[in-house]
């Protein structure tokens with residue numbers, strides 16, 4: 001399997017995927033990082049890991065379709081078969097999602113459908129839930145609405161602020177995401193309407 005990672009920021013999930021690949025645990029090769037923020041730390045991580053980078057400035061394009069056409073060309077040139085969103089802070093257009101339907105996944109720091117959108121961890125703290133977590137899901141046309149592939153629960157401890165909770169959530173993300181990618185590589189993931197089945201190996 002060949003994957004592309006889409007990210008906009010720090011890149012801790014990207015880095016965890018790189019390390020899993022090095023250890024032979026990813027079952028896939030990271031062929032490309034797609035990033036919409038030239039200054040993002042994840043760009044340096046990709047260079048250090050010898051991963052090709054397509055970095056663009058959305059404002060330099062006339063439309064979302066225009067930059068997504070370039071992204072698609074970069075993906076196709078590398079025969080990428082799975083698009084792995086890891087903190088990519090933009091919605092993909094419906095036609096892009098349609099083109100790669102069933103081949104785009106995202107990781108979100110809550111137990112969806114609770115707390116979709118931005119700052120899910122802050123939302124959970126604010127709401128006062130006792131349990132939150134991490135969701136990996138297929139991407140559809142909505143914001144964090146696609147079929148759920150895997151979830152892990154994370155307890156909110158008394159006195160947890162957003163940053164203490166975030167740290168534990170990020171650890172769980174980093175242990176989960178490469179495993180999900182490896183399930184794809186092993187051909188174990190099937191999607192039936194909204195329902196995802198993971199075959200035993």
Ligand code: GRF
Nearest residue numbers: 010011012013087107108109
């Ligand atoms: C993660 O919490 C992920 O769930 C969310 O964005 C964050 C990205 O963090 N979608 P990082 O850039 O991987 O460190």
